[in-house]
Amino acid sequence: MSGGASFSHFSRRDGELYIEQVALNALANQFGTPCYVYSAAVLRDNFDAYSRALQGRDHLICYAVKACSNIAILQLLARRGAGFDIVSVGELERVLLAGGDPAKVVFSGVAKTASEMRRALDVGIHCFNVESAAELEVLAEVAAAAGQRAAVSLRVNPDVDAGTHPYISTGLKENKFGVAIEQAEAIYQRAAALPSIEVVGVDCHIGSQLTDATPLLDALERLLALVDRLDELGIPLQHIDLGGGLGVRYRDEQPPTADAYLSQVLQRLEGRPQRLVLEPGRSIVANSAVLLTETIYLKQSGDKHFAIVDAAMNDMLRPSLYQAWMALENTSASDAPERLYDVVGPVCETGDWLAKERPLRLRSGDRLAMFSAGAYGFTMASNYNSRTRAAEILVDGEQVQLIRERETLADLTRGEHLLDSV
């Protein structure tokens, strides 16, 4: 595949790689590397594709904050009407800082603590996606103590195989997420009997990077059967939340578009009064960003060529963690000889690689753009090897804004204390 320049809003002009109207090399000169660079246009396009597909139907698109949680990006999406799917109180505070509407927030996660619940109740979130019978009891107590009623959806595990990487497959019985669909009715009945709980919906999230809609539609069928059984039990639901999971093209995957996927969902929902809730993460942000990195050294070892770059697994974990393939291109045209490079970072781990055996024309000092880096990129970054986390930049047409400063060396030890006596 010729790679990333074919992604929308990325282009080549006289050999130079551009994001919207801005040359990536100019950004590397201005802000240094490594850095994440996002396209506002791609973010808007991706979000709008969801809203357009659902026009005319009661719906709520809750962007999954964990995919990319920079507050400027949350702000941009909130302005377009997005709600948010959060998995911690930290993500909730980000949404609030970004001007997101708490009434459009759904709270997922298997381990919500009482204090997280309390905060979410105080700001008035839309709904708790409860993942166990035990959590329901704690939530009921917290809500009662606060003199409130907590709106609840039960995350059910429809036991469908999402057919994706085992680490990002979440809808099988053996996964830790949600409750088995056979147990759901009993838990709903318990919930309906709790005065501090208001049953409002059902949700599921079966996995991530799904390149085929079939498992999502199978999951929906099982949810709908449950909705009907609950109706008969006198527990009508107001919404059905299908989670996120729609895949993107990293290399040659052909995931359905949001439109194609949702037209099939809407067909199955015809005649049903429930609001449709979705929690897309990756499909909104992945293809909006590149990770920019500079080549520090070229090195040959036997037959092997290494490009040692200034970004590492602490900046972008997906290759190490999921053996993910991500497109890489030199940001400038080069007349260097083409070689097959392993692109590796400075971290002291053999698992620290960004790409293997890629045909590239490279000299030291050249910059590489890693495509589709917007989702599960910066949010999974760490300070491993005492490396400062990268800067984040948002480009909108010709406009450039630094949306997160590169961490400083002082940031690295912030909050640490020397011993009083040794």
Ligand SMILES: *Cc1c(COP(=O)(O)O)cnc(C)c1O
């Ligand atoms: C991670 C997650 C999502 C988003 O998944 P994507 O594959 O990024 O769309 C949605 N809902 C829940 C509960 C999640 O954990």
